[in-house]
Amino acid sequence: MLHVLAAQDSGELVQGLTAVGRGIVYGGAAIGPGISIGIVVGNAITAMARQPEAAGMVRTTMFLGIAFTEALALFGFVLAFIISG
């Protein structure tokens, strides 16, 4: 493994590691909010099923929760591009 790494041109290695890092940042930025939004929406639908008269209020809270969570994804996407230089 070390021989392979040593044989690589340092520029290519940096490029490769940058691409890996970009993928990790981009993926992490999407997975975290994705899981969170799933939890928010799942619980909101449970709440609407239990108490249909509160559907409007639940949807309001759900929309704000989703929007707050998405800020992290938006930030992560740009960070991934910043890493690429």
Added chain:
Amino acid sequence: MADDAPVAAPELDIARDLVRRAIPLGLVVIVLSALVWRADGAWTAAFAMAIIIVNLLAAAGLMAWAARISPNALMAAVMGGFIVRMAIVALAIFAVKDASWVELPLLAFTLLFGQLGLLAMETRYVSGSLAFPGLKPGVVTKEARPS
């Protein structure tokens, strides 16, 4: 379930109100960015605010449309919409990332703090009661405005 409790679209009201408040906030952000990064900063901040507004309007519109159909459709629309909207945002950023007028760090911080700031401001005007789902009664919306 959606038929049992027909409600208006509170998320659309909130999104419209967010856009109304985003205009002065966006102008402040653009002016501040222009002071530091000149014209490039102003364009970058304007682009970031546009992404935030379009993203919020698209999310609200999709949710309001799906909520009229069924809870399953709402779940599918929110999760599928998240993937599609984030892909569109990523494509939009990818398309301009090498443009001469784009300052990527400013874009990242404007996206983060613009969205969080707008939402934090909006929470003051959101009602948490069954009587007024959505915005508080004093906040003027398109529906509530006298004709």
